[in-house]
Amino acid sequence: MIICETPDAGKNMPELPEVETVVRGLRPTLTGRQIVSVRLGKTDFIDDPAALEAQLPGCRIADVARVGKFIELRLSSANDGGKQVSLFVHLGMTGRLLSQLSEEPEAKHTHVVLSLDDGRELRYTDARRFGRFALVLENDRLAFQSKLGAEPLEISVEQFSALVKPRRAMTKALLLDQRMLRGIGNIYADEALWRARIHPKRLASKLTEKEIARLLRSIQRVLAEAIRLRGSSISDFVDSAGEPGEFQLKHRVYGREGKGCFRCGTRIQRVIVVGRSSHFCPKCQTWRGTRKRA
DNA sequence: CGTTGAACCTGTTTGC
DNA sequence: TGCAAACAGGTTCAAC
Numbered sequence: 185m186i187i188c189e190t191p192d193a194g195k196n197m198p199e200l201p202e203v204e205t206v207v208r209g210l211r212p213t214l215t216g217r218q219i220v221s222v223r224l225g226k227t228d229f230i231d232d233p234a235a236l237e238a239q240l241p242g243c244r245i246a247d248v249a250r251v252g253k254f255i256e257l258r259l260s261s262a263n264d265g266g267k268q269v270s271l272f273v274h275l276g277m278t279g280r281l282l283s284q285l286s287e288e289p290e291a292k293h294t295h296v297v298l299s300l301d302d303g304r305e306l307r308y309t310d311a312r313r314f315g316r317f318a319l320v321l322e323n324d325r326l327a328f329q330s331k332l333g334a335e336p337l338e339i340s341v342e343q344f345s346a347l348v349k350p351r352r353a354m355t356k357a358l359l360l361d362q363r364m365l366r367g368i369g370n371i372y373a374d375e376a377l378w379r380a381r382i383h384p385k386r387l388a389s390k391l392t393e394k395e396i397a398r399l400l401r402s403i404q405r406v407l408a409e410a411i412r413l414r415g416s417s418i419s420d421f422v423d424s425a426g427e428p429g430e431f432q433l434k435h436r437v438y439g440r441e442g443k444g445c446f447r448c449g450t451r452i453q454r455v456i457v458v459g460r461s462s463h464f465c466p467k468c469q470t471w472r473g474t475r476k477r478a
Numbered sequence: 479c480g481t482t483g484a485a486c487c488t489g490t491t492t493g494c
Numbered sequence: 495t496g497c498a499a500a501c502a503g504g505t506t507c508a509a510c
Contacts, residue, residue: 197503228486253504277503278488293488312487314504353480362505370503459482460503 198275200336200367201410203253205429206281210255210306211248213283218244218262218301225295229276229310230317239269239319240298252332252366255281268322276314282307332366336403339365344400348388355391355399356384357458368403371438372410374463376403378437383469384455384462409434437463 198206222240227233242262249256257271273281280291286305290297296308296317308315320328334343347364358364359373368376377384379402382395391399415429436446441454445465453466 199504274504276487276505310487311489312502314487316505351479357481360504459484461501 197277197369197371198253198279199369199372200250200253200407201372201431202415202429203255203275203367204250204411205415206275207248207250207255210281210283213304214245214248214257214300214306216245217304218242219259219306220299220301223297223299225293226313227295229295229313229315232319235319236271236296236317240271243269250367251329252335252362253369270320270322270325270328272316272318272320272328273308274316274318276310276312276316278312279308279310279315282309332362333364334366336365336367336400337407339400341397341400345393345396348391348396348399351388353388354384354457355382355386355388356460356462358388359403360458360460365403367407370460370462371435372403372406374438375406375436377469378464379406381468381470383471384457384464386471437465439463 219240219242222237224230224233224237230236239261240259243259244262245257246260246268247258249258251272253274255273255275257273259269259271260266261269273279275281282291283300283304283306286299286303290307291309293311294307294309295313296306298306300306308317318328333347344365348358351358351364353361356373356377359368359376360370374384376399380395380399382391382399410429410431413430413434415431437452440452441463442451444450445452445468448465448467450465450467452463454461454463456462
C-alpha cells in the first residue's frame with residue numbers, strides 16, 4: 185500500500201473545515217476590536233461596497249462565527265445605539281482573510297482592508313474574486329441564513345434522511361448543494377462518498393436507509409477529522425500562530441486518479457458529475473446494491 | 479423537478 | 495524555450 189504521497193500541497197480550497205480553521209484563528213484577535221476605517225480595492229465581489237464604507241467604521245466586532253462556508257463577523261455599531269449588523273465573507277476559491285500588523289507588506293490582490301483599533305488590519309485577498317462580501321442587517325440575518333441548509337455537523341440522521349429521500353438528483357450533486365447541507369465542497373464530497381462506499385452518480389432517492397446513515401456518518405467524520413487537522417493545506421491564515429493544515433495528507437480519493445484505492449487497490453477513476461471532477465473507486469463505490477466488499 | 483453549460487476570474491500546470 | 499490551452503472549483507443564471 186502507498187505510504188507517502190505528495191498531494192497538491194499549497195492549494196487552498198476553502199470548504200467547511202478550512203473556514204472553521206480560519207474562524208478559530210481570527211476569533212481571539214478580532215473579538216472586541218473596533219473598526220477604524222475601510223479601504224477597498226476592486227469591489228465587484230462586494231454586494232454593496234458603499235454600504236461597507238458607510239457603515240463599518242466605528243463598528244465593534246462582537247464575535248466571529250462560521251455559517252457554512254461563510255465567515256460571519258458579528259458587529260455592533262458604536263452610534264445608532266449599538267445596532268447589530270453582520271458582515272458575511274465567503275472565500276470563494278482563492279480568498280484569504282488575514283489579521284496583520286498594518287506595517288506588514290500587503291499581499292497582491294488585497295481588495296478589502298479594515299484597519300482596527302489595535303494597530304492591526306483585517307485584510308482580504310482574493311486573486312480570482314470568486315469570493316463575496318455581504319453586509320446584512322440584523323433584520324435580514326435569518327433570511328440570509330435560511331438560503332442555506334443545515335450544518336452538516338449538527339444535523340441528525342433522521343433530518344438528513346428526510347432531506348435526501350425525496351431527491352432524485354445524483355448523490356454528489358446533493359452534497360454540493362448548499363441548500364441541503366452547508367459547507368461541503370468538491371473535496372469533502374468525494375472523500376465522504378468514498379468512505380461511505382457510495383458512487384457519486386448514485387441517485388439519492390435510491391439510497392437505502394443504511395446508506396443514508398453511513399453517508400452522514402462519513403460526512404461528519406471527514407469534516408471533524410479535517411477540522412482537527414486544521415483543514416487541507418491552508419497556510420499562515422493568521423499571524424504567527426497559523427500552522428499549515430494537514431488534512432490533504434489524509435485524502436483518500438481526491439486528486440488520486442489512476443492511483444490505487446486505499447481499500448482494495450483498484451485504480452481511482454475521475455468522472456465529471458454536475459460539472460465537477462469526481463474521484464471514486466469503481467469497485468468499492470457501487471452504483472446500486474448492497475455489497476460489502478472491503 | 480432536474481441537468482447542463484457558461485460565466486465570473488487569474489495563477490498554475492500541461493502539452494505541443 | 496515559449497506560448498496557449500486546459501484546469502482548478504464556489505456560485506449563479508439561462509436554457510432545455
